[in-house]
Structure formats: structure tokens, C-alpha cells
Amino acid sequence: MEFIAKTLRKTHVINALAADRAARIPGAEVQMRQNLRQSADKAIELIDKYSKDSSILQKLQTLRHERLAHREIAGVVTGTKLPTRRSSPSIKICQS
Numbered sequence: 001m002e003f004i005a006k007t008l009r010k011t012h013v014i015n016a017l018a019a020d021r022a023a024r025i026p027g028a029e030v031q032m033r034q035n036l037r038q039s040a041d042k043a044i045e046l047i048d049k050y051s052k053d054s055s056i057l058q059k060l061q062t063l064r065h066e067r068l069a070h071r072e073i074a075g076v077v078t079g080t081k082l083p084t085r086r087s088s089p090s091i092k093i094c095q096s
Contacts, residue, residue, distance in 0.1 A: 001057070005047040008040040 007013055014036050021036075022029035050057045 001047050001051060005044045005051075008044050014040055 014033060018029050018033035018036050022032045025032075050060060
């Protein structure tokens with residue numbers, strides 16, 4: 001979580017995100033940057049708050065891990081076996 005906060009504090013990260021999003025909406029980059037900065041500041045504030053109290057941070061991480069551990073992946077749902085890194089090291093994801 002500290003890495004996320006550290007990254008969000010970097011102005012060039014917010015500028016890049018704003019430019020990417022605003023590319024679809026001409027003239028919106030300034031407003032997009034301001035909105036993203038506000039959202040980043042709120043996220044940083046929460047991260048700092050929970051980082052100070054390690055027991056709360058531990059509870060949040062445990063909750064996150066439990067939720068991620070109970071997600072079903074497509075291969076399990078459909079009954080197909082998904083390739084692993086060991087069995088298929090040359091798999092490439094292609095976008096069409």
C-alpha cells in the first residue's frame with residue numbers, strides 16, 4: 001500500500017493518467033487532472049491513516065486476501081483446465 005501512495009504522490013503519474021483519459025475527450029485534460037489529483041489525495045490520506053495503525057492494516061489485508069482467494073476463475077467455472085506458466089511458458093495474450 002505504501003508503494004501505491006508513493007506512486008500517487010508523483011505528479012507525472014497523475015499527468016499521464018489524465019492525458020490518457022482525456023485523449024478520448026478533447027479539452028478535458030485540465031479538469032481530468034484536477035479530478036484525478038483529488039481522488040489520489042483521498043486515497044493517499046486513507047493509506048496514510050491505515051498505515052499508522054498496523055492492526056487495521058492487517059485486518060484490511062486479511063479481508064482482501066480472503067476475498068481474492070474465494071474468487072472463481074473462468075477455467076474453474078467452465079470446467080476447462082487453464083494453462084500455467086510452467087506448462088505453457090510461451091503463451092501470449094492477443095487482443096483482436
